[in-house]
């Protein structure tokens with residue numbers, strides 16, 4: 001129902017009230033001149049009008065109740081969306097923490113392995129010394145278990161101090177003590193490596209579980225977005241604000257087109273390099289392609305995927321920020337970049353819409369393709385859920401970013 005429809009309702013009610021009042025007053029004005037059956041007729045008419053008025057009031061109340069309950073539904077859904085978004089954020093934080101923990105453990109394992117290596121080197125040096133001593137002892141005829149043990153390459157076998165001590169001098173005893181200490185050190189470090197590896201495995205398992213749960217949450221969130229949007233549209237239709245909003249959207253979009261038209265008259269010395277980066281590195285799905293849809297024309301490529309909310313948006317190519325706008329009625333928080341002229345002398349621009357919060361670049365700022373972060377993915381403006389609406393404009397006109405080969409799914 002439109003806005004005018006709601007107005008007609010109230011006018012009708014007032015007209016009925018006035019008519020009722022007039023009719024009620026009539027018998028008093030001309031009681032003696034009106035025949036009895038005529039009075040009865042009027043009374044019937046009045047009763048009928050009163051009944052109609054009651055019905056109208058009831059249906060207006062119904063409509064009011066309807067809007068109230070719809071409003072409640074919408075705000076309940078929005079609350080659910082917010083809660084789920086918070087929950088997802090908590091999951092992502094937890095997964096990120098585990099990532100850091102796993103990386104720290106991997107680093108610790110690497111450090112321990114370096115320590116083990118240096119201890120092994122030290123031990124080998126000690127054993128080489130002991131071997132020389134053994135050779136000297138053998139020369140003097142003091143052959144023993146000591147020499148036999150040194151014939152093998154497994155130094156752990158040498159460390160049988162009680163057997164060796166019998167045939168070495170006090171000086172060699174010190175070396176053996178040192179070798180034994182290194183051996184204990186190595187065993188301890190190896191134990192630590194095993195413990196770290198076990199911790200890492202446990203953390204990775206926990207992370208996998210969390211990721212599974214997160215995927216589930218994303219699916220429910222996605223359904224909620226659609227549900228909330230549909231209920232919002234239903235509410236707008238009941239309240240009679242739907243058409244007005246559509247008209248406002250159209251006007252905002254037309255104004256932007258005019259501004260872009262004006263931008264084309266500004267000077268540029270930049271040259272578009274012919275290569276564009278995918279603007280949301282973390283997410284690779286396309287949820288809506290460029291082109292005619294059943295109820296509207298879609299002038300860009302929508303990039304979407306689980307977990308896209310608040311993921312960084314990067315400049316697709318080198319250029320200058322020509323628009324950094326907060327809360328446009330249709331595009332929400334958005335950025336537009338001028339990349340300069342292509343090899344055919346056409347002005348190439350890109351647009352990034354529905355950002356989560358105010359863009360992180362300002363107008364006039366130079367950006368680097370594939371590097372400069374422009375903002376975070378959100379759902380501001382005319383949007384059903386978080387996604388990046390990405391446009392490529394050639395001489396101001398929107399073209400198919402994927403179909404024309406500007407961006408390619410990575």
Ligand SMILES: [Zn+2]
Nearest residue numbers: 300301302389
């Ligand atoms: Zn879009």
